[in-house]
Amino acid sequence: MSRILSAVAWPYANGPRHIGHVAGFGVPSDVFSRYMRMAGHDVLMVSGTDEHGTPILVQAEQEGVTPQELADRYNRVIVEDLTQLGLSYDLFTRTTTRNHYAVVQEMFRTVHKNGYMVERTTMGAISPSTGRTLPDRYIEGTCPICGYDGARGDQCDNCGNQLDAIDLKNPRSRINGETPTFVESNHFFLDLPAFVDALGDWLRTRTEWRPNVLKFSLNLLDDVRPRAMTRDIDWGIPIPLEGWEDNPSKRLYVWFDAVIGYLSASIEWARRSGDPEAWRQFWTDPESLSYYFMGKDNITFHSQIWPAELLGYAGGGSKGGEPGAYGRLNLPTEVVSSEFLTMEGKQFSSSRGVVIYVRDMLSRYQPDALRYYISTAGPESQDADFTWADFKRRTNDELVAGWGNLVNRTASMIHKNVGAIPQPGPRTTVDEDLLATTTTAFGRVGELIGTHRHRAAIGEAMRVVQEANRYISETEPWKLKNDPERLGTVLHTAAQAVSDCNTLLSPFLPHSAQKVHEALGGTGAFSPLPRIDEVTDLDDASRSYPVITGDYRRGVTLPAWQPTALVPGTPVGKPEPVFTKLDDAIVEEELDRLRQG
DSSP states (O other), X not given: OOEEEEEEOOOBSSSOOBHHHIIIIIHHHHHHHXXXXXXXXXEEEEEEEBOOSHHHHHHHHHHTSOHHHHHHHHHHHHHHHHHHHTOOOSEEEETTSHHHHHHHHHHHHHHHHTTOEEEEEEEEEEOTTTOOBOOGGGEEEEOTTTOOEEEESSBOTTTOOBOOGGGSEEXXXXXXXXXXXXXXXXXXXXXXGGGHHHHHHHHTTOTTSOHHHHHHHHHHGGGOOOEEOEEEOSSSOBOOXXXXXXXXXXXXXXXXXHHTHHHHHHHHHHHHHTOTXXXXXXXXXXXXXXXXXXXXXXXXXXXXXXXXXXXXXXXXXXXXOOOOTTOSOOOOSEEEEEOOEEETTBOOBTTTTBOOBHHHHHHHSOHHHHHHHHHHHSOSSSOEEEOHHHXXXXXXXXXXXXXXXXXXXXXXXXXXXXXXXXXXXXXXXXXXXXXXXXXXXXXXXXXXXXXXXXHHHHHHHHHHHHHHHHHHHHHOXXXXXXXHHHHHHHHHHHHHHHHHHHHHHTTTOHHHHHHHHHHTTOOSOSSOOOEEEEEEETTEEEEEEEEEEOOOOBTTTBOOSSOOOOOTTOBOOOOOOSSOOOOTHHHHHHHHHHHHO
């Protein structure tokens, strides 16, 4: 058994999340975490809403509310949506907790003490019309390196290079289009060049990463510059240094504080569990493993900035230093980045109406239908396009006609002919072959999930479903009424295959897995779903907020990753359809919604 930290990207709390977001970080992390728990590993899956930074501030001003009120609203929306999707967080929290503030400030003080936070005078952008600071991400222009017109003031998404807003050609404000002016301002910069050797040595050991992620991460080392970790803004975490902490217009940059959320969420989980030091098992034990899940636009933060912060905290850069109170914290075992999901051939854009939010999707369709689509056709290692025609086809042809039909026809025949799981007689070669196929699949499907090849994994599981359907067609149990022993053997074999397939598919399809378990007479939890708890801030009794958590114990609420023998005599009732067939009309209906924005 290993201890595994499943660190899931933090969705930004300036609006509801769309299906492209959960295709990148949500479903892949949940499939992996559910499988690892079933395989016997001790998993801690954490995340939360990212709630600092300029977009929150700007949107709050536009809506006439405080930044905290805006963050509170969308924190709850996101919590509800991710819970409904079935993402099995041990703790999904937020970055405005006092616990998070304390952990971030401890990290900053130690990185600064070790010499890796360098104070510099820089040129900050100012809006001429308002006199307010314009953060780098709110400035666009032409990239001075590749010529892309649409680069941001902090990074060019086209070539991936780090930028400074003042270097952009023809800079303009994304808020109102005006040309910013630049004035001097003092800030702290993370001395990334001091970590180039350590980051390079570490990255070159990451041979099992997805090749595109590793190549991109190594290429980042070719042009490493210090990155500003403070900003001229009044919404964020105070800078914990004398002469700075009482300055109301300077805060730690959201880039610095958001990635620390993985650590602060783990510490909050431990404090709420009754063992405040339990987080250390996942963070300071060299044998523990950690997997970080995100979309490809976040690779920089997880393969460079966050590892540099961890190294700086431990004194692991070229300047040396001593670890802080948390000790030497583990670098990521793997950065698991997905590519982008587009929609009907276009990039997701809320402002242009090219979007479907998770909440809207789940109001009309089963959550496992979305999870299945993401798992089979999502942007695992290359960009993928969501189309309504393909969503309908996969739901009807594969989920309903394939897996759902196998469950329904098997349970119906057992209910009609026996009323309970039958006692099998002697098995023939065809029976043994099917059960050998389902048993062998656990090793193959598990290996594929464990190495983040989910499309291949669910494809292998669905191949076994096809074999089970073929078995029923070939053995023709409806013709065996005059041979009750053989009928019992065939139906028991089919039921055992359905049970095995259900276990294989449960990390992908947790909602339907519970229904299938019950269709075969199972009782109790089989595929636990997360819940929402309302909690009080651990360090500020005046504040409360919702968190996602759950009970995901192997052998108690989760089955083991292996076949579980069905017990003859277990009552089986008349089954209900597991999946809902989609009408052909939904494609044009959804395309109309898309056209209307």
